[in-house]
Amino acid sequence: MPGGSGRQTGDGTPGDGTAGVGGLLAGGPGDGVPADAADVTRFWRRLGLPGLVDVHTHFMPDRVLRKVWDYFDGLGPLTGGVEWPITYRADEDERLAVIRAFGVRAFTAMLYPHKPGMAEWLNSWAVGFARRTPDCLHTATLFPEPGVERYVGEALDAGARVFKAHVQVGAYDPGDPLLDPAWGALAEAGVPVVMHCGSGPSPGKHTGPGPIAHVLARHPRLRLVVAHMGMPEYEDFLDLAERYEEVRLDTTMAFTDFAERLAPFPDRARDRLAGLGDRVLLGSDFPNIPYPYAHQLHALERLGLGDAWLRAVCWENGARLFAIDP
Template sequence: MRDDEITSFWRALGLPGLIDVHAHFMPERVLTKVWSYFDAAGERIGRPWPITYRDAEDDRVRTLRAFGVRAFTSMIYPHKPGMADWLNAWAADFAARTPDCLHTATFFPEPGAVRSVRAALDAGARIFKAHLQVGAYDPCDPLLDGVWGLLAEAGAPVVTHCGSGPVPGPFTGPGPVGRVLARHPGLRLVVAHMGVPEYGAFLDLAERYPGVHLDTTMAFTDFIEDVAPFPVEERPRLAALGDRILFGSDFPNIPYGYGHALAALTRLGQDEDWLRGVCHDNAARLLGVPGPDGDGGAPAAG
């Protein structure tokens, strides 16, 4: 699917547009470092990772709007103590000046983490990001117990990179985050990248905990299927969990066109109701995104 075919795709499904729960907007100096990481990805993962949408911030916003993305996130994540509040302040400002951005926030296991998350919620944060691979922290760290409890109580979704792809971290895999869910079973945890490569184990968690969702970020694309294909025998479980799967792209940090991520979903043999839910309706319900006429979308807070 070429980029200029994206609007035809969602219109054919009868949707008002797309919702992308896994797009990255962050301070320029941070994004520059992220791009440098991917530029050197060949040394880490053994294959090139070109950035397809390496553009200025305003251009990237315009690109998503041209695709018909009516709501998107600004996934931010710290890799050390002392970064979360600064990133949250930047993201709050970005959301204030970008009405179609879902106000995103983050956290790190450090003293004051609960206070930081409470402040972000009070400021209007609607979705959070936790990156266990980059942050290299244990989600069961006692400094985070109050954070998970607060987010569960607020009903705020947390997009969590907890799978072991593209390279494992000390606390990736279903075990650590599974222990968090056992302690906070009402947490609305969104497993990023469908949990690649531990797909089945994260589907198990979604079946066990009704608040667990999965985002499709990079999953099912040629880039991932070449190295960690989604098992064909697990496809029936995608249908059964169809109301808890959300479209994510990793824009702009993707080594292919945006349309390819959508085309990859059409190859899974699911019906149009499933595609409508994944590409728009599930996220609209989870995040309280109103319809184009201002109707629909239950609030995320419980």
């Protein structure tokens, strides 16, 4: 989710736009563990889990990620005018050390293009990243452009296990005919697509449940993972999940103090959330979050849906979807 730097983190603690938890690694880069790792590990150990599966984390080519951070810092139009510091702003090696110290056993490299000609290059980078980062689920992306069917097929052949689509940033209609063969190939392969298709924090021309509903009508077996629980159109995306058995939702930023101020999750929908407990997946938006990683976990816990629900969301559902052996 887009964001920017500011003077206060999402949970009300001071932040300076860099490491809002007082430094990422105790003892300095490459030494020790993250200052907030104990809070995260206490959470999953209490549940008896082997760790966490986080389906929504961002790793990109360095110059691309830094441009993303610059956009966040500049409060670009897609941020919705909201300021937040990037808590885990650091070099790639340090970010990897942090997320591993949290006990995240499998994570993603959510990368996305904002213009034609970019997706294939990002996919090439992702192949190398996946090879040198075995705990990262090989991630690929796509854009409505000539050749998309070819390079999606090549990414699948190269071992891509999850795709990222960002309708808001890419400003495209997911129902664009150019994408239709790609959605068909992904549905046939059973490879999930994590898609930012909700209208938060700032609506786009093609965000909201309508455009992606048209895609699902054509490809009902598409393994769609709705990012951010579809914020702010939560109930509309719950409708889609109840209608299509392969639709899932990730928790990224949802239920946190930060998100609740912007787009509160409706209390009346909590029972529906409980009923879809086998299709809700942990997502965090690491590193681009304005609060400590543990806050997302505690936000899920305070929903009061029980430990079995938390175990499913934080490990079991992701492990089943991606065949992860604990």
